[in-house]
Amino acid sequence: MKYLDEYRDGQAASRLAGQIDTCTTQPWTLMEICGGQTHTIVKYGLEELLPPSMHLIHGPGCPVCVTPIGIIDQAHRLAATKDVIFTAFGDMLRVPGSAKDLLSVKAEGGDVRVVYSPLDAIRLAEREQTRHVVFFGIGFETTAPTTALAVLEADRLNLDNFSVLCSHVLVPPAIEAILSSPSNTVQGLLAAGHVCTITGFNEYFSLADKYHIPIVVTGFEPVDILQGILMTVKQLESGRCEVQNQYSRTVQRCGNTKALEIMQRVFEPCDRVWRGMGSIPASGLALKGEFARFDAAVRFDLPVSSGDESSPCMAGEILRGKTKPHQCASFAGDCTPEHPLGAPMVSSEGACAAYYLYKARHQDRSA
Amino acid sequence: MCLAIPGKILEISPEITPRRGLVSFEGVKKSICLDLVPDAERGSYVIVHAGFAIAVLNEREAKKTLDLIAELHVDRPDRPAGAL
Numbered sequence: 452m453k454y455l456d457e458y459r460d461g462q463a464a465s466r467l468a469g470q471i472d473t474c475t476t477q478p479w480t481l482m483e484i485c486g487g488q489t490h491t492i493v494k495y496g497l498e499e500l501l502p503p504s505m506h507l508i509h510g511p512g513c514p515v516c517v518t519p520i521g522i523i524d525q526a527h528r529l530a531a532t533k534d535v536i537f538t539a540f541g542d543m544l545r546v547p548g549s550a551k552d553l554l555s556v557k558a559e560g561g562d563v564r565v566v567y568s569p570l571d572a573i574r575l576a577e578r579e580q581t582r583h584v585v586f587f588g589i590g591f592e593t594t595a596p597t598t599a600l601a602v603l604e605a606d607r608l609n610l611d612n613f614s615v616l617c618s619h620v621l622v623p624p625a626i627e628a629i630l631s632s633p634s635n636t637v638q639g640l641l642a643a644g645h646v647c648t649i650t651g652f653n654e655y656f657s658l659a660d661k662y663h664i665p666i667v668v669t670g671f672e673p674v675d676i677l678q679g680i681l682m683t684v685k686q687l688e689s690g691r692c693e694v695q696n697q698y699s700r701t702v703q704r705c706g707n708t709k710a711l712e713i714m715q716r717v718f719e720p721c722d723r724v725w726r727g728m729g730s731i732p733a734s735g736l737a738l739k740g741e742f743a744r745f746d747a748a749v750r751f752d753l754p755v756s757s758g759d760e761s762s763p764c765m766a767g768e769i770l771r772g773k774t775k776p777h778q779c780a781s782f783a784g785d786c787t788p789e790h791p792l793g794a795p796m797v798s799s800e801g802a803c804a805a806y807y808l809y810k811a812r813h814q815d816r817s818a
Numbered sequence: 819m820c821l822a823i824p825g826k827i828l829e830i831s832p833e834i835t836p837r838r839g840l841v842s843f844e845g846v847k848k849s850i851c852l853d854l855v856p857d858a859e860r861g862s863y864v865i866v867h868a869g870f871a872i873a874v875l876n877e878r879e880a881k882k883t884l885d886l887i888a889e890l891h892v893d894r895p896d897r898p899a900g901a902l
Contacts, residue, residue, distance in 0.1 A: 452844040454824040461902045466890045568869025593820040645820040648873045700880035710854045
């Protein structure tokens with residue numbers, strides 16, 4: 452596919468890996484923020500192309516993984532409500548809550564449907580006027596404008612049977628939570644290219660200054676990631692801590708101004724609990740008061756549930772980059788994509804799922 | 819979740835609100851919301867996420883990135899060209 456295949460080219464990857472090798476004189480620890488980047492790194496075995504002293508930590512950039520268990524429980528309660536059609540992205544169906552997952556709710560008679568886009572939920576609400584359609588709004592800044600536009604569309608159409616269970620989260624506050632931790636070991640960051648497609652990267656300059664860390668906005672294909680690593684390592688080796696943009700074919704410094712305007716019109720920042728990371732101030736998006744009639748939590752008066760994690764699951768450690776998935780005792784034994792104990796094994800962007808799907812293949816190849 | 823892929827706009831339907839267009843992903847065609855990319859035109863490549871185009875791909879920058887990599891000096895032998 453044009454604009455994908457060129458960035459999966461082995462020769463280009465080899466050249467970049469050679470340059471990284473030449474530039475690196477000491478051990479460095481980098482974090483890729485986004486789960487999509489983690490999957491590319493593990494799928495293509497990119498770590499095997501890097502100097503052995505280079506350490507990659509997988510960041511918390513998987514919205515499915517960080518959605519708090521209390522909101523998952525709220526989703527289950529809504530999905531089991533009479534005359535509610537509960538719509539969600541496919542990733543959310545297997546995520547375990549306190550007691551079950553959405554697929555189980557569906558099996559018990561709940562009307563749970565997978566949608567490709569929030570606008571599909573709007574079309575469904577137009578067709579099913581006697582029932583209430585709830586859309587499970589999760590995701591980072593990449594996805595938040597699409598939910599915001601759906602809310603504006605519901606407002607324009609004066610739909611009385613549509614609402615959003617809103618759990619959108621913001622990346623920069625989570626980066627700050629990681630970098631400000633006394634136990635932080637991350638020395639360079641690959642920022643998430645598609646989040647920055649919406650937000651731009653103006654916010655990252657103060658983070659780079661404050662924590663003396665290079666930040667490179669990076670794409671998702673293997674060549675993108677290797678180039679992002681090369682740009683980061685060059686900065687580290689020369690003592691610089693700048694913000695650079697590897698993903699310039701998609702990301703502009705000011706982001707997508709139309710999308711940002713729509714987000715600001717519909718949402719306001721709120722504190723949000725991140726699964727595995729705890730509460731992070733101003734890291735979530737809530738619907739503004741003027742759109743409260745589209746807020747499922749208000750409309751259905753949902754109780755706030757704290758929810759308990761499954762005890763053997765190390766999702767918190769993994770999401771903070773403290774542990775690698777295969778170091779968890781439950782990995783690939785009690786916890787598999789078919790029977791996940793925690794969200795990182797469910798999501799197509801979860802680090803545990805990436806290790807489960809691809810690591811065994813690489814081990815087989817090298818055996 | 820933040821998965822987004824490039825596709826080419828084949829046609830735009832200005833009469834539909836929000837603005838939509840038919841986008842081809844290597845032959846697989848899908849109706850996509852173009853409301854977040856007011857500058858997108860027929861023939862533009864757009865980055866699509868959750869049924870929305872979120873950016874117009876900058877083809878000049880795309881070429882520049884690849885040219886830069888092609889010019890890199892490497893000490894070890896190149897792999898043959900082709901998919902990883």
